Amino acid sequence: MMQELQLNNQAVAEEILALQLPAYRVEAEIIGSDAIPALRDTVESIMSCGETFYGWREDGELAGAIAYKIEDGALDIHRLIVHPNHFRKGIGRRLLQYVLQEHTQFKKFIVATGSKNVPAIQLYLSEGFVEIGGFEPVPGLPITNLEKVIA
Structure with missing residues (x-):
């Protein structure tokens, strides 16, 4: 079941953090770096991040979430997280x-x-995103930028 997650609710922010940490630990293993900023999030940093979150629940449990901001007329996806159990x-x-x-x-x-993170890149490509370059925020951590433009 899809629902918008209210970040002003501390219990919801705690659920997001409990989802996010194991998900990003798996990504850290995949990419060979734990320099993922989301691994250092706290309940407070999630509550104040300014992102819009939607969550997917299975049997009442938060199994996945997506978060974005609107920046320069584009929808910028900041997080797409799924608990490893799901x-x-x-x-x-x-x-x-x-x-x-x-x-x-x-x-x-x-x-x-x-x-x-080949699984993530393959997902975005399969939904019409294209690779548009990348950067290395810290040595040894290459990041790929992708975009989807609707004509």
Whole structure:
């Protein structure tokens, strides 16, 4: 079940953090770096991040979430997280498709992910994103930028 998550609710922010930490630990293993800023988040930093969150629940448990900000007329996806217990169920794809379908007023969607995170890159490519370059925020941590532009 999809729902908007209210960040002003501390219990919700605690749920997001409990989802996010194991998900990003798996990504850290995949990309060979724990320099992912989300691994240092706290309940307070999530509550004050200014992102809009949608979550997917299974049996009442927060199994996945997507978060974004609107920046320079584009919808910038900041997080797409699925708890490792719920990998390979299509939750990440459902979350991504929901945001793309619910925000058709935007013509540009952008996201960045670890260049070695092949599953994430494949997901974005399969939903019409294209690679547009990248950067290395810290040595040894290449990041790929992707965008989807609607004509």
